[in-house]
């Protein structure tokens with residue numbers, strides 16, 4: 001061997017050694033990464049720039065997309081909030097349990113504490129668990145929540161160590177936060193009373209006093225005026241505890257960051273569920289007028305800021321490489337959902353549903369196909385993936401990752417798709433069911449079948465969304481026809497029969513896993 005050969009031999013050895021080290025470090029993934037699940041309300045498939053929005057930009061959400069996997073076929077399980085959240089937390093389709101439609105503001109807790117939830121899985125694996133933000137899954141026992149006392153069952157009874165909640169929605173009373181088991185900042189001398197049936201107390205309503213409003217209601221939403229905005233339902237008392245809509249994003253983000261900071265030295269699971277971009281859209285003055293698209297666009301900018309705050313905090317604490325961040329939405333987009341907030345008049349060519357048909361409430365795909373990002377810097381290789389993923393599968397996937405066994409009855413519709421979430425596999429879920437009550441649809445091998453039903457074709461004219469209902473069966477080929485414009489049911493009767501049969505079987509079996 002001459003000098004040159006010896007040299008290149010050793011260069012080759014050290015090169016191989018180096019490659020080996022990089023591979024090893026990539027594979028030496030932390031066993032218990034933190035998980036932050038950022039869940040946006042009513043954000044559409046086309047509402048962020050990494051999914052094609054051009055009229056405004058969402059740099060922080062885009063940052064997540066650049067660092068992780070951007071799924072182009074990511075689904076929540078329902079076209080409204082409560083059933084989507086119910087399914088994500090329990091791994092069970094909401095249509096299997098009655099009263100899982102949009103929960104009233106004083107609903108009892110709809111997740112039975114007997115259910116194993118995704119939070120239980122993390123707790124069993126030794127994580128600290130927290131939920132900050134919109135809940136909308138009911139609170140309290142059969143009598144509903146006791147706003148002036150201890151409020152339980154609630155998140156604590158289903159696996160969350162810490163909670164800071166908007167109990168139902170921003171547009172429903174009571175307009176107060178619930179921290180753990182108590183209304184935050186409540187003065188016992190000024191108790192809260194709530195009714196969804198008749199007027200309570202003597203505060204003005206939006207119906208009687210529209211001149212007092214800073215944002216006018218368009219349909220519904222005309223009961224008690226809180227902070228210049230009338231709501232669904234009547235409330236009295238609790239004056240010190242009432243939120244200021246303009247500050248909600250700051251308050252929730254502060255609580256989320258506080259939770260991360262507090263638990264930085266131990267594994268944690270944080271379900272951060274923003275109020276944005278649900279109605280009433282009343283962003284902080286920092287964001288008002290900034291998008292040029294009215295308050296809906298401004299709320300998107302505010303939501304993006306919240307995401308940035310979380311990412312910055314993780315980075316600052318040195319947790320970036322040890323934290324999986326998931327970003328998604330609970331249902332598709334809506335413009336007028338009850339208030340004149342210029343979402344319609346200042347839309348300016350923005351397309352909240354992207355190329356999809358329908359929106360919130362709809363059986364068409366825009367109801368449930370939503371932005372879906374998963375990032376884990378240093379472990380997940382960034383990419384765009386067309387593989388179908390479902391929020392339902394987070395539970396079984398994390399159970400697998402953490403080696404927490406699921407019993408036969410747990411998470412009956414949640415599949416372990418961990419390798420897909422981590423970018424190691426492109427294997428589609430066999431099928432997926434979408435719910436836009438009363439209608440169910442099923443997607444399998446690019447075919448989407450919407451079962452026939454008598455529901456209306458459209459929402460009310462304010463909301464103005466096609467619901468996807470039809471008395472005849474509908475069959476679309478999503479690969480060739482992403483906008484669901486060409487009903488092929490009559491051309492492919494066998495396909496219709498097969499998918500209707502699958503839907504029927506999944507309904508009857510009570511489980512699909």
Ligand code: NG6
Nearest residue numbers: 080081082102169171219220337338
């Ligand atoms: C509807 C409300 C709507 C919104 C929705 C729940 C009316 C007329 N409409 O009943 O404004 O609050 O419920 O949205 O009251 S969700 O995203 O939480 O499912």
Ligand code: CA
Nearest residue numbers: 041042081330
């Ligand atoms: Ca929602």
